[in-house]
C-alpha cells in the first residue's frame with residue numbers, strides 16, 4: 291500500500307494552527323510559568339470543571355505544550371495528543387490508562403530495551419506480556435487471548451529494525467475487539483501516519499527525530515479517536531466509556547493517569563520540539579537517503595559480516611517499506627563485524643560519528659548496544675531484539691553521504 295497521499299505536506303509542518311494569541315510572533319513563545327491567574331474565583335472554578343477553556347497549572351495544561359500537542363495531533367491525523375516528559379513516560383501513561391491486574395499485552399520480542407524492561411516491571415502488578423518473535427498478523431492472532439487488552443508494537447523496531455505490517459496488525463487487533471498501539475519513533479509522520487493504516491494510538495519518543503537536534507527528552511501520545519471503547523466491552527472497568535465514547539481513552543489519560551503521574555512536558559522542551567518539527571520532512575528525506583547510501587556501501591565492505599537495513603533488498607522486511615512515503619526505510623541500521631573487540635575498534639576509529647546512546651540527531655551516531663542499552667538483559671533477550679556481541683547500531687545524520695561513507699571506510703580499514 292502506498293502512503294504518499296496521507297503524509298502531511300511541508301506546509302503543514304511550518305504553519306501550525308495556533309489557538310493562542312501570539313501577539314504576531316512567528317513562533318509559539320515559551321510560556322515559562324508554573325501557574326496562571328484568573329480575575330475571579332468563579333472563572334478558575336469553571337476551568338477546573340472543564341467548563342471553560344483556559345490554563346490553571348502547567349502540569350495539566352500550558353499554551354506552549356498545547357501548541358506542540360495540537361500540531362502532533364494534526365500531523366498524525368488524530369483526535370488529540372498528550373505530551374509527556376519522555377517517550378518512556380508516554381508508554382507508561384498510555385499502558386496504565388488501559389490496564390488492570392490480570393490483563394495481558396501482545397508485543398514483539400524485538401522492542402526498545404527500556405520498553406522490554408517496563409513490560410517486565412508490570413508483572414509485579416499482575417500484568418503479563420506475550421512476546422512474539424516474528425510479529426506477523428498470524429502469529430499475533432495466535433498470541434491474543436481473552437485477557438489481552440491491546441497489541442503494542444514499534445513500526446520499525448529499535449534496534450532489531452523489524453518492520454511490521456500496520457494495516458494487517460490493526461485488522462488482527464480489531465478482530466479481537468482490542469486496539470493497536472504503535473511506537474512510531476523511528477518512522478515519524480513524515481514517513482507514515484499509522485492512524486490512516488488503522489492504528490488506534492500512536493506514541494513517539496519525540497526526544498529523537500521530532501526534536502531532531504538531540505536537545506531535550508520528551509514523548510507524546512496521539513489518540514486516533516476511532517477505537518470503539520464501549521462497543522469492545524473490554525474497557526468498561528477502566529475507562530469512562532459511557533460518558534466519553536471514542537474519546538474515553540484521552541479523557542482518562544488527561545484527567546487522571548497522566549495528570550496524576552505528573553510526567554508532564556516542560557514548556558521549553560515543547561518549544562524545542564515545535565522548532566524541530568518544522569524541518570522534520572526535510573531532515574527525514576536526507577537522513578533516509580544517507581542511510582540507504584551508507585547501507586549500500588557497508589554491504590560491499592569485506593570487514594562487515596552483515597548489514598541490517600530495511601531499505602536493502604537483503605532485509606527480510608524490505609517489502610514492508612512500501613507502507614512508507616516514497617519507500618523510505620528510516621535512518622537506523624545495524625551491522626555485525628565479527629566480534630566485540632572489532633565492534634569497539636570500529637567505534638573508536640570513527641571520527642565523524644559520535645559514540646552515544648541516542649538516535650535521530652542531526653549528527654551520525656553509533657553505539658554498541660550489547661554493552662550499553664542492553665547491558666542488563668540476558669543473551670536470549672538481546673538476541674531476540676537483534677543485538678549480538680558484535681552488533682553496532684548506526685543512527686544516520688545530516689552530513690554529506692560521502693563524508694559518512696568515508697568515515698566508516700577509514701575506520702573499517704583499520705580492522706583488517
Ligand SMILES: *Cc1c(COP(=O)(O)O)cnc(C)c1O
Nearest residue numbers: 376377378402448475495497508
Ligand atoms: C528512545 C526510545 C524510547 C524511549 O524514549 P525516551 O524519550 O528515551 O524515554 C521508546 N521507544 C523507542 C523506539 C525509542 O527509540
